[in-house]
Amino acid sequence: MFIPLLLNWYVNPYHTSLIVAKEKGFYKEYDIDLCLLQPTNPSDVTKIVGQGLVPLGLKAMIHCFAARSRGYPIQSVGTILDEPPTGLITPIKKGIKNISDIKGKRLGYVGEFGKVMIDQLAKEANIRENSYETVRIGMNAASAIIQDKVDAAIGLSCFQQIEVEEAGISTRLIRIDEAANLGCCCFCSILIIAHENYIQSYHETLENLMRATLKGIELTRESPEEAFECLIKVNSQLNNPLFKKIFHHTLPFFSKDCLNVERDWQKVGNYANKLGILKNPGNFKECYTNAFIPIKQIG
């Protein structure tokens, strides 16, 4: 069976487990031909999967909440990356040490919710919205900082921060989970999302998909060199020391069991509620299912 999956970014190290499962034939064992597509704008993913145009995609919890609030019936069927540290990446020389230092600064964000997060953090620090500038930078977080188009930008410590550092710029990370008192970085865990219609029609396929994906994660964690070879086979532009470094920094965050964690969904649900992007507060359980994950269920 032929299944397109829309990634949330160009093929990069944090997709390695999916790539490995594809390249090593783990999906094929279950007769699954997984076609990996890349967006040019990460904000397209929930719209496309939410309209049932592509059956599967990758996104974070906040996007699931927002999509459902907008009438797109998507659910997470598993986690592939667990709580990668996320925050405002800023060159040390910019002098931004915490949120109260953003006055007069240009702050980059990927899609619409990055701006919502920045504005909420500013509000809680009693900083007026017109005293800082937000810039939507899409997939160019690292280059926007390197080229001094922004003074800080939201990104991952194991990805964009390394890109900036490798360009010779010393940086600081102001973690959003700490600034927002979340207690974990689960809001940026990366999930496999699917349209409810697809989920209802393809139970067995999804079970097989998750089985094969877990095998891909296992190989990635146990044989990273072999896994990196798979990755650069699919995107040879990553065959350089920078992306090898990003890959090594990403290794600790591959989810070892793919589970959706109820506690994390609740925590991020409360956060999404505070950010004003939740229509039905409290309805966290409709956003995910662990039904297709081939191990002991939680809860």
Added chain:
Amino acid sequence: MFIPLLLNWYVNPYHTSLIVAKEKGFYKEYDIDLCLLQPTNPSDVTKIVGQGLVPLGLKAMIHCFAARSRGYPIQSVGTILDEPPTGLITPIKKGIKNISDIKGKRLGYVGEFGKVMIDQLAKEANIRENSYETVRIGMNAASAIIQDKVDAAIGLSCFQQIEVEEAGISTRLIRIDEAANLGCCCFCSILIIAHENYIQSYHETLENLMRATLKGIELTRESPEEAFECLIKVNSQLNNPLFKKIFHHTLPFFSKDCLNVERDWQKVGNYANKLGILKNPGNFKECYTNAFIPIKQIG
């Protein structure tokens, strides 16, 4: 209206006209939100568009013929890149001067039809299939040559050949149109393809799409610097001298009118027939339409 379009490769200079039309708001003027998706395997595109999973895509004539022969009812609604020179790119030191020199060599190709073309050329040169090796290299044509995984690979003179040359390797291009006596490189023109159901339902949208695309092409041809800025805004990894060079070499090939040319379709149809990938020889006209191109029609 929200329309996903699946590119035939990662975002690169030959997509500039589409990117420009998007970034400059030309599509938006017609209320079109064009979401550009990138494949990880170019061979996925006709399958996905042919099954109606994504409404639009980019592909070449041979893929249209093959898709229709397989029961995927797709048509070309316009040409965006006109006859970019294509051939076997090979390092001079490999000593491959023409097709008869491929004995004992490893030849790389992107998707299934590259292999069909190589085998046909070999057959006509009386070279047995087991006396050379073909290697499917997907999107890694240039790096496969640079890393000496193949002795030659099919690619564009304005793209992969420049990538290899910039890595310090002097190369030769054995043009496939010349080797196959085609008289033009129209078989690798890049087309916007759509599913027939989509075409039947969205006449006005397609007219608007082609109008805006033509505006994007005009700007690209008339203000290349401004166009390149749009390109690197969407894919900042292209912001380097190599891709600026590729962009300049691609400039002559942007179709100035987007038309499907009947003579070219016939020529490539005959070629596809010879390659054995055509089910209904002679039925070239069902493969394309110029109905949505806002200028004087041909034929």
